[in-house]
Amino acid sequence: MNQILAQAAPNEKDQAQRLITLRKPNPEDGSVVHGLIERCKPLDTNSMYCNLLQCSHFRDTAVLAEENGEIAGFISGYLLPEQPDTLFVWQVAVSEKARGLGLASKMLSELINRNDGQIRHLHTSITPGNEASWNTFKRLAKTLDAPLNERVMFDKENHFGGAHETEMLVHIGPFNVATRSGPKGSQ
Numbered sequence: 001m002n003q004i005l006a007q008a009a010p011n012e013k014d015q016a017q018r019l020i021t022l023r024k025p026n027p028e029d030g031s032v033v034h035g036l037i038e039r040c041k042p043l044d045t046n047s048m049y050c051n052l053l054q055c056s057h058f059r060d061t062a063v064l065a066e067e068n069g070e071i072a073g074f075i076s077g078y079l080l081p082e083q084p085d086t087l088f089v090w091q092v093a094v095s096e097k098a099r100g101l102g103l104a105s106k107m108l109s110e111l112i113n114r115n116d117g118q119i120r121h122l123h124t125s126i127t128p129g130n131e132a133s134w135n136t137f138k139r140l141a142k143t144l145d146a147p148l149n150e151r152v153m154f155d156k157e158n159h160f161g162g163a164h165e166t167e168m169l170v171h172i173g174p175f176n177v178a179t180r181s182g183p184k185g186s187q
Helices: 027-039 048-056 103-114 131-144
Strands: 002-006 018-023 063-067 070-080 083-094 121-126 148-154 167-172
Touching: 018 103, 027 048, 027 070, 027 083, 063 103, 070 103, 083 103, 103 131, 121 131, 131 148, 131 167
Parallel strands: 083 121
Antiparallel strands: 002 018, 018 063, 063 070, 070 083, 121 167, 148 167
């Protein structure tokens, strides 16, 4: 468990520091994670069973943020089976009350640093219009001093039959956090 102090950006009204706890999720968190993701549009809602698996089988590559006992954020991910040094970030969800605190970036840093330098690449998929996600991952690449490359992962027509926007595969890396105290600014 890791505790961080979070403060809103200078242009936000409330400048008070807030104590947020970052931890691995537990199976009992599955239903609250499901509710958070439902409230975080445009994220795709998975079944609650999927969220239970993320909070149990994949808990080592997930992070849950809490503030005053309430869920403030969640990231799910997994290590690619054929590339165990690559973390695939599945979803990043931040509650409305916790937005503007840099929480997504702090949770990503927690996940990367948790694995003792074994993670050297990060993959995620982002739709072209999701500016918040693009900004988060561009900022992460800059923080890690690593290249960011993108290509089509799942095409709107070829893979989704026109029912979903194209998902772009974002690849950040290689990077090496083992030789640092962590990504710059993650203290």
